[in-house]
Amino acid sequence: MHRISLLIALLICCFYAGANAQQKNFSITPEPNWLVPYKPDLKQVPDARDVSNGYYILLFEEQQHVEQSAVYHHMIRQIVSEAGIQNGAEVTVDYDPVYEKLHFHKILIRRNGKVINQLQASKFKILQQEDDLSRFIYSGVYTAYFILEDVRKGDQIEFAYTIEGDNPIFEHKFTSLFYLAFSNPVVNFHKSIIASPNREIRFKTFNNAPMPDRQMVNGMQVYKWEMTNIPSVEMEDDIPAWFDNFPSVQATEYKSWQEVIQWGDRVNKVPPPGAALMAKIAEFKREAGNSREKYMLKAVRFVQDDIRYMGIEMGEYSHRPNTPDKILLQRFGDCKDKSLLLATILKANGIYASMAYVDTYTKGHVVNYLPAPDLFNHAIVYAKLDDKEYWIDPTISYQRGNLSMLTVPDYQQGLVIDPTGKNGFSPVTNTGKGKTIIHEHFQLPSDKKNKGSLTVTSTFTMQYADDQRDGLANSSRKDNENTFLNYYKNAYGAVTIDSPLQVTDIPDSNRIVIRESYILQSPWKSDSTKEHANNFNMKANLLRDALPDYAEEDRKVAPLELRYPFSLDYTITIEMPSTWTVDEEELHIRNEYYSVHFVPSVDGNLVTMHYTFETYQDHIPASFLNTYIKDRKKIDGFLAYNFYWDLDEGTRKDSPSKGFNWLVICLGIFFAAVFTHHALRFNKVTILPAGTYAYPPQIGGWLVLMGIGVFTSPLNIFNGLLKASIFNNSMWQQLDKATNATHNLSILQLLLVTELASQIAMLVLSLLLVSLFYKKRDTFPRAMIFFLACNLTINVLDNLACNYIFEKKGWDRENIMQIVQSFVAAAIWIPYLMMSERVKETFIMPHDKEITH
Template sequence: MYRSYYPYILKWLLMLLCLPLLLHAQRNNFTITPAPKWLAPYTPDLNKKPNLHDISSGYCLLLLEEQHHAEKKSVYQHIIRQIVSEAGVQNGAEVSVDYDPAYEQLQFHQLIIRRDGKVLNKLSAGQFRILQQEKELSRFIYSGVYTAYCIIEDVRKGDQIEYAYTITGRNPIFEDKYFRTFYFAASEPILNYYKCLIASTARNIQFRSFNDAPMPVKKTWQGMNLYEWQPKHIAEPERVDYRTPSWYDNYAYVEASEYTSWEPIVNWALLVNATHDLSPALQQKIAAWQKETGNNKALYMQKAIRFVQDDIRYMGIEMGEYSHRPSQPGKILNQRFGDCKDKSLLLCTILQANGIDASMAYVNTFAKASLSEALPSPVLFNHVIVSANLSGNHYWIDPTINYQRGTIDNLTVPDYQLALIIKKGTNALSSIDQRYNGTVRISETFVLPESNKKPAHLQVLSNYSLQFADDQRANFAENSMKDQERAFLDYYKGLYGDVRADSGLQIEDAEPEDRFEVGEYYTIHNPWKADTTAANRQQFHVQARILTDMLPRVPDDNHTQPLALKYPYALDYTITLQMPNDWAMDNTSMHVKNKYYRIDFTAAVNGRTVTLHYQYNSYQDHVPVDYLTNYVDDRNQLAEIGGFYLYWDPTAGSSTSPAGHKGISWVMLVLCLLFAGIFSYMAVRFYHRSVFPLQYNPESWAIGGWLLLLGFSITFSPLGILVDLVRSGFFSNATWEAVVHAQDAQVRLLVFIAELACNVFLCVYAVLLVLLFFRKRDTFPAACIVFFAAVLSVQVLDYIAVSALNNNYAWSRDQITNISRGIIGAAIWIPYLLRSERVRKTFVVPHPSAVQRNW
């Protein structure tokens, strides 16, 4: 009798246990409800099958449906994931949705698994965790965005995960005008794709397509305008390289906006940024500055800028409408923190209080000048600065920049390019001109000894002005001197080896001139390296990496994206070398100037002093695709002169050659082709030889077992030998000159040519082995045994010859490793080739032209 009540009691207990979770979800505007009734009709084809070749995460989207309702301020999402592999179980078994509970409601309608014709309901409020992750907290921005997160239990390969939800609400800071960006790109295949916008016929919504995105089809449905997208194919965009400028976007997207010009946005922003009564504390601050500066408004302006930049720390609490509405200046003064819009409004208020014309200005630090192509809307901007006019001069001021010094006459801002000045009557974007950007001047002075018995000395003086001084000042303020000294020392260790710091960094900060200087002093032990191509000769490799690292490499010849340049940037870089004796050097120079950059290089010698002078200026923030071929040529030319090998022989004088081995040795190239022709002829003759007669034609075994590993090694051996041949400098004119001008030039030249011949022989031989192997030729085993022995012999003889030509030459670790590998390879494969039954039964095919013999 009493047992019949147990189920009801258990249900009540479960409800009581789940009640806190339900209340927590409701407090965060999360509920479970049926699907909305306003949805436009759409029927997907769920029988479509994915192309498994296109799936990278183990699942695809059988359906992606997204419906927007402008009047109800709602977005509906309906998704079906098809799990096709175990990787999909790992990657596709979680659901997460971001929303802002300050003005948005998240309503989940469905969460099920379809498996073998059965439907498993997984929707429960208790399954969701409402997390406040604050992803931008590292940037000192607190947004109040929540994530509803659900880990779906018991997901298996072959399952379909279907879920649907609606986010309702809109930031109250915006007017009742519609604007949104619709993206049409995905990293996984989408079999059914539907996107639509439902809006009142009274709305005049404009659309603009970017990167070939499809424009919507306009219909009328239930007295509303229905804009639909049903593209048959959603492509994954070409991966954007990190070297592209920030404004470059190759995603297909469509902008929608009711705004037809910038003036309505300015009027909206004027209301949002309205200042109420000044607080007593702020009035006192303004009065104190006015008394201190008198009639000097320029000094007043400078003090105000310094105060807002340095004394008001950056921290944004951007919850709800405060994502776009700044806090009142008095509040920011009292709490001493604020984000870009808070600091800009505070600065404008202070400047306006003393009769200075100042306005807030909206910019986008990523989109920059591409803003001019966009449809106007309030959400196009991500940063706020100040535009000010004083005594006929215009100023751009970024209140978020710390440690900016100098006078207001040389104020600089980063390369924002375009701004919308929030001032009555503004109806266009304004250009932000780049001026007073300053220069980076770096001087490296080396004093090189006659030999490694004494160390070399390096002095580095870096002078930064204006914008670059501000950057360095902030860098040193935010990092310990210990970390800075370690970073600077590690840089030169990476270039010159055993480098020790003679003292700590010497810093001079001339704030009135906005100039920042850094002095570095190092000792370089064993600066000279032995030159293996000439007896008694030493070399020192000086590198202008500060410049060459500034110009990025183009990833490949078919690069189809613009290449970003650091802009603005101006570098004046001088390397001075005090040599142990009077020096001689060829006249080498480079002078390139176009509308994107300028590169100048000159070299000069005065007695013992060698001076390498580099200058670089960037004129734009990128190199366009159609100019990349020229850029690659210029960068290659710079790489040639971006470093030099200085050769020093106390008994024979000095010489200098570019580090890039400028020029090709045509003598060695012709010899290489000649050797290749001779050895190729010999290889063809050998290829026609056979061990067995033509009539001997048993069925050969398939290539398998250990032969697979041997075949893999042999297949890639020609490429490896060819790469080593090129990297060894055989075709470099600098290497050729070094050999022919050595004291024992005849012997060295003979060894050098012999090395070339041996390497070409091995390369041709390796190609022959590949052909013999895959055609199962009867001559392969013997040829392969000879190849392993030849490789080992050539390595040993080469290293012995180098040791004989260079006194006290010790074998390097790489040379010992190479010989050890050769010995191990020969010890393994030669016995295998001699004794293996699989080898005997596999390589039995004679050449068709073999002479028949009687057995």
């Protein structure tokens, strides 16, 4: 009886789960009968090196019937490892039940020739995820979620479903943008669009995607793409939002942007303002008097600050705004709601205003696409007053200042929804540009017993003030104090707050001034390289953080993102215990993408380091990245500076930054003595006993070319040692500029000492080779082979160590060339020295007082 009750309860649960799914426009049905034939080759496999996440896509099939408003999806995943069981054993489908129906056709597992059917309506979880709620957007999208049971390595997971219905807001006019490659490899790919021959659909391809094949099937026009073994596509890091290197295709029925504008005009049609909105308009007019500028500013502030951002974008309201009266009544709305409300208020006082569509991702690159209304994800307002143009984003709160200080993000291009206006895009421009001005002032004590101080004054104007105002409003003063404190703790160690954070808001000029005050508990750090000397390492971290990260050397296509617009004026002043001098050069870099300037100055005991950084575009193109990498390396050398102080004498101790590092010179002499001793011992080694040789022939053939290399090698190595900065104190004192915080400084010091030893060893060995070659010694071939092998090994190990210490993702071109040259030299000359008869006949002279070996 207990089992029967349990069975009945389970049946009831399954019934209600199935009924619940049906209520959300979900059902299980056979596959549609309008599909065009397609036979994939399921025996093919991708390149194993291209497989990630433990599975690959054996089949990706998508067929879209425009007239039926339906899209059929069919996929087979091949599980190849345990990771694939974790990552590929779930099926999720998003759909909007307001206008879409989800029909599932099959969920199968194929294992060793057997087919296991897992499709059951009761096992689906229909969830309303609402991932965009964090951005205050409620879309009403549901997710059908299915977890497969008993998935094993080697299984094939096959599923198919159809989503039927389209958003009525688009008036059944076809547009689509889809990809022909993914982040996982696809073995069999099929995409087809089935439409009436009466539809005039245009296509545009991106990133070398092919145009479709066309054919007539059952009186319908079919546009088809069929491909096999499509490799995965990887996205590079730190790219601008608009960059997309995936092959894709756009399809649209719209012939011009004017058609899109006319569509937007129909969507945004609203009735005349109601009583409540008319009362608010009258209030603005009364408060502004005869000044339409004041009226406009009041309207902007009201919509930005008093109408909160919240979007209920279900069904056609994904693109259709609510009426301005409704928005005023409920006091919330999304971007299109707020934009339409503001435009309506402005028009009521004779100010030209219209909604404008922008895309926050593709930005200005939206002009490269064919006309389509679904390319945009944001709405703003374009207005004109007294022949001045204004671009206003009603979703930005806390903007202050007058109309000339209104700024918008870098949207670049906007489509103004006015059928009587321009038939196309307009540049989205700012009427004013802001700046970030930072001043860090250090006061250093004359000894370790006293503490130092740091005051930071940050001034933000225009859009930067808007951002700060918003950030301060959404976080506590205590949280901000802790965030700022931890930033300087990471840079300077023991730092404590001296006085609370001071924030001064100057709304009339749209400025915010933030003042921080800290105590440096022990600014002077002991310097182990000099007796009685201590140092303070100034770090221009705010500029370092503003610069984009290093790009990889092998980055060929992807541009590097730049924060734009951005302007930083950064001053660091250090108040020293006595008068000071700074031995630092100026730096000036400017090109069409960015500019960086550094100017040091000294006035008595006050040292000033002044930096400016400004961007002129939102990216650095791939073709310019090598230049940026070189510029960045130069800039990094100016982002820190060591100040030395002798606490016993109470004077500056910056002499180590000039002249030689005698410790390193002594090490060099020691290494030279050791290696010279071993070279002299090797010089006495002989292979052939004395008196067993004939007079050797003259140097000839390829040995002439080798001889040139042998005699020039000591000069090249010695010249490199002279030019090396390893003997200069300044280089050793600036090592911490180059290393990352994750690595100990002694690692880099050890590397440099090792490089010094290896270069001196190679110099001594090259001099020995000159002697052996000139005397045609029998040990020359062996010594030369050793030299070539060492040269290649040292180059490879040195570059590997540098890449590890500096956390480089790629190899510098110069270093690669150096390794290639040493490899080619070894590959050519080592076999020659081992097999050449001329070598065996030429180098036969033993040492006079031989040591048999």
